Amino acid sequence: MKRLGKHAIFYAALLGSWSLLAALKIWPPYLFPTPKGVMEALYAGFQDHSFWIAIVVSMRRVVIGYAISVVAGTVLGLGVASNEFLEETMGGLLVSLQSLPSICWWPLALLWFGLNQNAILFVVFMGSLLSVTMAMEDGRKQMPKIYAMAGRNLGAHGFRLFWYVLLPASLPFIVSGLKQGWAFAWRSLITAEMLYMSLGLGQVLMMGRELNDMSQVIAVMILIIAIGYVVDGLVFKTIERRLQHQWGLTSAT
Amino acid sequence: MTPNVVPQPSFPDQRSLDHRSPARSGATRPKAILSPIRQRDVNGTPKVWLKNISLSYRVDNGTRLLALDNINLKVKPGEFLCIVGPSGCGKSTLLHLIAGLHQPSSGSLLVDDHKVGAPGTDRILIFQELGLFPWLKVGENVEFGMKMKGLSKAEREERVQYYLRLVHLSQFKDSYTHQLSGGMRQRVALARALATEPDVLLMDEPFAALDAQTRDLLHDELERIWAETGRTVIFVTHNVREAVRLGDRVAVLTFRPGRLKREYSVDLPRPRHLEDVTVAKSAREILDDLREEINKSLEEQYGLEAAR
Structure with missing residues (x-):
């Protein structure tokens, strides 16, 4: 309750000063929109379904791209973790590649896939692949060896050992990497959508720019933040909480 | 040397632990499980047979460390064998090897006269760290x-x-x-x-980290369960008295490399207790034998000129 009160005060102050600044009319409304204008833009966007469509399209893209990168990252990460040669060579490459914003792949993606959805998916995929790979590699290394031995001892091997033992045993070590991968995937998607006009939240945002409608731009920004926050809170926080409960990590901290 | 194992005393009915075991009265045993395998000495085939087993592995500086040196050991079906030795003598390694988690450098592991080299659910190991x-x-x-x-x-x-x-x-x-x-x-x-x-239960110092009361209780329970199920148990410990309290036979391992030093058959009636005078006396005998190895291990670990 106390926390809620603090948040209420903070956001009321933020909105208040924004309204005040807008009311002073230092800048024209098309440069500095009012909170009311943004609310109206949000309402209108949902009213004419354009925001709904954009959300569905964007979510679909990010989920597909992210899912592919999780599968590929898992294979790659486990490969790197289990092979000394790969670890020494590819491990370093992966770390250095992480400093490359995934949108840099955009020109290549356009050439390879053409100006279509696959090019966007590729950029999303590249955005989260490295985080996922490194998380898997790390998780595999940090996982206590006893679980693998116990699993083999109880008759698990091959895929069953991986699925029933290695994967759950390393989950606490990889979940933060998966989360980071998601964040990168989401940012990469919006960036790519802003470059390539074809539905999606990024495109709606750029449309606001074309129409000089800063209310719409800010409305879409708020949507992008909100979706990122909701996925983080619903999906990843739930997983983390469950893991902490299962592993008994809450009592330790 | 007492290589021959004294036949098992029949004991389950002498126990006085029934008040603690609702399993006897409450649980109905599902069909087809836990048929007591009391096939002791049926045809003389050992349940587990370690045949000239040696194991060495590479340590950090590239040299090879001999962990187990030419171990020969036969375990009869239904037998409760305890293996004692100072820490670092390769007791755990030996169990991991029987479980199929390590491969011997030479020699072979036979279970029911068949050579095995991989984990199998006929031999289940309870790890020191449990691994739940x-x-x-x-x-x-x-x-x-x-x-x-x-x-x-x-x-x-x-x-x-x-x-x-x-x-x-x-x-x-x-x-x-x-x-x-x-x-x-x-x-x-x-x-x-x-x-x-499993036919064979492998236990790696399972009770080392427990308080004395809990350990006593688990000794009783293990003895009861062993008696009820008739499994073969190979139990590793550094506690000689625990070994005498539980085992039909106690094998002493030497310190680095692990060799089989001597075997004792424990010919005491069951149920036993850790505080029994007879248990303490037998333990004393084995401990004297083990002392030399313990001192070697202490010297190695602490650089002491031993606690002689």
Whole structure:
């Protein structure tokens, strides 16, 4: 309750000063929109379904791209973790590649896939692949060896050992990497959508720019933040909480 | 040297522990499980036979360390064998090897006269650190080995219930392992191992980290369960008195490299207790024999000129 009160005060102050600044009319409304204008833009966007469509399209893209990168990252990460040669060579490459914003792949993606959805998916995929790979590699290394031995001892091997033992045993070590991968995937998607006009939240945002409608731009920004926050809170926080409960990590901290 | 094992005394009926074992009265034994395999000395085939086993591995500086040196050991079906030795003598390695988690550098491991080199659910190891799966509930932990074996859901359910009752943990089926005490976790590990119905139970210093009361209680329970199920048990410990309290036979390993120094058959009536004078006396005898090895291990570990 106390926390809620603090948040209420903070956001009321933020909105208040924004309204005040807008009311002073230092800048024209098309440069500095009012909170009311943004609310109206949000309402209108949902009213004419354009925001709904954009959300569905964007979510679909990010989920597909992210899912592919999780599968590929898992294979790659486990490969790197289990092979000394790969670890020494590819491990370093992966770390250095992480400093490359995934949108840099955009020109290549356009050439390879053409100006279509696959090019966007590729950029999303590249955005989260490295985080996922490194998380898997790390998780595999940090996982206590006893679980693998116990699993083999109880008759698990091959895929069953991986699925029933290695994967759950390393989950606490990889979940933060998966989360980071998601964040990168989401940012990469919006960036790519802003470059390539074809539905999606990024495109709606750029449309606001074309129409000089800063209310719409800010409305879409708020949507992008909100979706990122909701996925983080619903999906990843739930997983983390469950893991902490299962592993008994809450009592330790 | 006393290489011959004295035949088992028949003891289950002399026990005075019944008040603590609802498993006897309460649990109905599901069909087809736990048929007591009292095939002791049926045709003289050892259950487990370590044949000239040696094992060495590479240490950090590139040299090879000989951990086990030409071990020859036969374990009879249904026997309770304890292996004692100072820490670092390769006791755990030996158990891992029997479990199939390590390969010998030379020699062979025979189970029922068949050479084995991989893990199998006929030999289940209870690790010193237990290795219970924290992401599974107690019941699911017990179920795990049976699931890997491909037993049906109904059969698994039945057995989980039976074995949890056997270790007195029925009401903790849906708890996570971190919610249990050390002794209870120990019993979960025991139930998980027993539930796959292994012929051979391998135990690696399972009670070392427990308080004295819990350990005494688990000794009683292990003895009871062993008597009821007739499994072969190979139990590793550094506590000689524990070995005498539990074992039909005690094998002493030397310190680095691990060699079989001597074997003692423990010819005391059951049930035994840790405080029994006879147990203490036998333990004393073995301990004197072991002293030299313990001193070697201490010198190595602490650079002491030994506690002689």
